[in-house]
Amino acid sequence: MAKKNRGKLLNKLPARGRGKCPLCEKTGIKLLYPYRTETNTLIQVCKNCRKK
């Protein structure tokens, strides 16, 4: 897969793709990966929480 989460694309995202991960509660991390929760809601999580 191409590097789709890098470079200038981040500047277009709110807070440049950074924020607080809802799963690990790490702050200032890039939230780039969609994750479906138990309540069937799609949220953005960090790379550490991407793997299932």
Ligand SMILES: [Zn+2]
């Ligand atoms: Zn996380």
